[in-house]
Amino acid sequence: MRAGSMAQRIGAVVTGERASNLEDADNYLVSRFLDGDRSAFDTLFAKYQDYVYNIVFGILGKPDESQDVTADVFVTVFRSLKGFRRGSRFATWLYRIAVNRAVDSTRSARLRSWLPFDDATREIPDTADTPERVFDKKESRGIVQKVLMKVPVKYRDILVLRYYQDLSIEEISEVLSCTISAAKVRLHRARLQFKEKYVEEFGTDTNEPFPMP
Amino acid sequence: MNLSRCHDVIEQLPAFVEGELGNIEAARVRGHVEICRGCRAEELQLRSCLGTLRSVAPISAPSALQAKFAAKVAKYERAPARSFGAMRWAASAACLLLVIGVGATVRNSGWFHPQAPPIVTNVQTDNPSVRVADSNPNTHNSTINNENPGSLPTVDKQPLETNRVAIIEPENPEPIVRDDTPRTRVIRHRPTVSNNASVASSNSEFLSIRAVDGTSAADIIAMKRRTGQERIAAANYDQSAAKAEMPRPANIPAAPGVKMIVPERDEQLHVGSSVTNVHTETGFDSRGEIALIRIKTDGNVKLDEK
Numbered sequence: 001m002r003a004g005s006m007a008q009r010i011g012a013v014v015t016g017e018r019a020s021n022l023e024d025a026d027n028y029l030v031s032r033f034l035d036g037d038r039s040a041f042d043t044l045f046a047k048y049q050d051y052v053y054n055i056v057f058g059i060l061g062k063p064d065e066s067q068d069v070t071a072d073v074f075v076t077v078f079r080s081l082k083g084f085r086r087g088s089r090f091a092t093w094l095y096r097i098a099v100n101r102a103v104d105s106t107r108s109a110r111l112r113s114w115l116p117f118d119d120a121t122r123e124i125p126d127t128a129d130t131p132e133r134v135f136d137k138k139e140s141r142g143i144v145q146k147v148l149m150k151v152p153v154k155y156r157d158i159l160v161l162r163y164y165q166d167l168s169i170e171e172i173s174e175v176l177s178c179t180i181s182a183a184k185v186r187l188h189r190a191r192l193q194f195k196e197k198y199v200e201e202f203g204t205d206t207n208e209p210f211p212m213p
Numbered sequence: 214m215n216l217s218r219c220h221d222v223i224e225q226l227p228a229f230v231e232g233e234l235g236n237i238e239a240a241r242v243r244g245h246v247e248i249c250r251g252c253r254a255e256e257l258q259l260r261s262c263l264g265t266l267r268s269v270a271p272i273s274a275p276s277a278l279q280a281k282f283a284a285k286v287a288k289y290e291r292a293p294a295r296s297f298g299a300m301r302w303a304a305s306a307a308c309l310l311l312v313i314g315v316g317a318t319v320r321n322s323g324w325f326h327p328q329a330p331p332i333v334t335n336v337q338t339d340n341p342s343v344r345v346a347d348s349n350p351n352t353h354n355s356t357i358n359n360e361n362p363g364s365l366p367t368v369d370k371q372p373l374e375t376n377r378v379a380i381i382e383p384e385n386p387e388p389i390v391r392d393d394t395p396r397t398r399v400i401r402h403r404p405t406v407s408n409n410a411s412v413a414s415s416n417s418e419f420l421s422i423r424a425v426d427g428t429s430a431a432d433i434i435a436m437k438r439r440t441g442q443e444r445i446a447a448a449n450y451d452q453s454a455a456k457a458e459m460p461r462p463a464n465i466p467a468a469p470g471v472k473m474i475v476p477e478r479d480e481q482l483h484v485g486s487s488v489t490n491v492h493t494e495t496g497f498d499s500r501g502e503i504a505l506i507r508i509k510t511d512g513n514v515k516l517d518e519k
Contacts, residue, residue: 045282053274063275070274071281078286144269147262163266191227191263198262 026090033081041081045074048091051165052098058160059102061149069105073098095165095175099157106153143202150197155190162187218245222252230259 032040052073057066076097084093148156161167161175173183222245228234229242246252 045279049274049278050271053278054271057272067275067278067281070278071285074282075285075289079289140265140268141270141272144266159266163263164269164271188224188227191231191259194266195227195259195262198265199258 030081030084030090041078044077044090048094049074051091052094054164055095055098055157055160056102056105058145058148058164059099059153059156060105061145065105066102069101070098073101076101089174092171092174095161095167096177099161099175103153103157147194147198147201150201151190151193155186155193158183158186158190159194162190219249219252222246222249223255226252226256226259227263230256230263 026044029040029044033044049070053066053070056069056073057063060066060069073094077094084090148159151159158172158176161172162169167175169180169183169187172187173180176183176186178186222242225234225238225242226246229239232239234242246256
């Protein structure tokens with residue numbers, strides 16, 4: 001599991017029983033909030049704000065817009081938590097709202113036509129990283145975001161979920177409300193799209209030894 | 214190069230690069246890319262770009278996000294009461310305007326049917342056309358003379374008892390024009406002149422209650438009317454004090470056959486030199502039309518024996 005995966009960032013390895021415990025913890029917080037405990041929502045917000053922001057930013061690519069939409073996502077959750085089916089996974093539901101809001105935002109604002117890509121690299125660095133690593137990460141973030149913004153939105157969201165959020169194909173299918181097969185096909189096409197745009201942007205510098213037959 | 218095989222392999226390359234293929238399929242693809250220059254280049258490109266994509270570190274949400282969220286939540290929590298209230302008032306105003314407009318149109322067009330469901334009006338008095346709804350069977354009912362419409366009704370000289378209720382069924386009920394709007398059921402009654410000489414009138418959507426003659430303070434007919442015409446038979450009747458206008462009750466029953474009683478406000482009626490307290494209740498049938506109007510008095514009524 002990569003360093004920035006969802007599970008690690010919340011301080012746990014999501015495997016088996018632990019994953020179930022995390023869901024239980026979310027459902028417990030949801031229950032407390034529905035029982036009138038506002039602080040439970042604050043906890044949920046603190047826990048998920050980075051994930052939601054990463055999804056939204058990955059799709060929108062613009063910090064200010066992403067911040068606005070992320071806040072809107074949490075307001076939507078705050079308003080509609082009463083309709084949340086207890087027993088379903090809170091994170092999946094939250095990510096679905098985030099993806100939908102971000103995609104809606106790209107459609108309404110037509111951001112793709114005038115996105116200032118420079119903003120995409122303006123993130124807050126991880127203070128635990130060395131300066132070199134920070135530079136590399138900023139660089140790769142800028143590159144990836146620049147390419148992502150050239151990928152159609154319908155592929156961008158699944159790439160964000162898969163590579164930014166490290167969701168499994170099953171989780172992605174839940175978030176995008178599609179079948180696993182459909183998610184696989186979409187992810188496949190998204191990868192090819194990303195590769196195509198990446199090559200368009202940076203050429204085909206692979207520098208790998210090529211063993212001839 | 215086997216083009217069909219290359220095509221198959223390239224299709225599987227993303228999953229291969231991501232390690233999502235099964236062992237057999239992965240071995241087949243691996244074996245092909247080791248001997249195929251084009252597919253090998255394709256694989257390297259995929260590894261490069263997907264590796265870059267995977268290496269992207271997550272970013273932290275801006276510190277201002279929480280404040281922005283808190284501001285939006287606060288705005289949301291303030292907004293509903295205002296907006297719902299405004300919407301409710303706007304909807305009420307729109308309905309009222311619609312009712313008035315439709316009513317004026319209907320009235321001007323003369324679209325009144327000669328036959329209409331009877332209006333049953335409860336009045337605490339006796340009348341040949343009166344149904345007595347009295348909880349005390351021993352109470353005595355006064356009688357209104359219907360034979361001579363021009364004269365004032367005659368009544369027994371026994372005072373009315375407390376909380377007696379009588380029901381007057383008008384002999385010639387006027388037609389009812391009803392507008393069924395999507396959200397508000399509007400009822401209009403033509404003025405009914407009963408033999409005890411009463412006309413109630415009001416401005417459009419208000420019920421009017423008037424004491425109608427001096428023979429009994431309980432001889433009151435209330436109805437909803439918009440004509441502005443009125444005719445008061447009581448000679449010494451204090452109209453200004455007796456008139457009471459009240460909004461049409463909003464909770465019109467919807468269940469079939471229900472006669473829902475909606476209490477109206479209490480009022481004082483001045484009849485001659487006496488004053489009586491009157492409590493009025495309006496009953497609606499299942500169509501939301503006024504089925505009866507029940508009027509109770511406190512019994513402190515001096516009868517006028519004209």
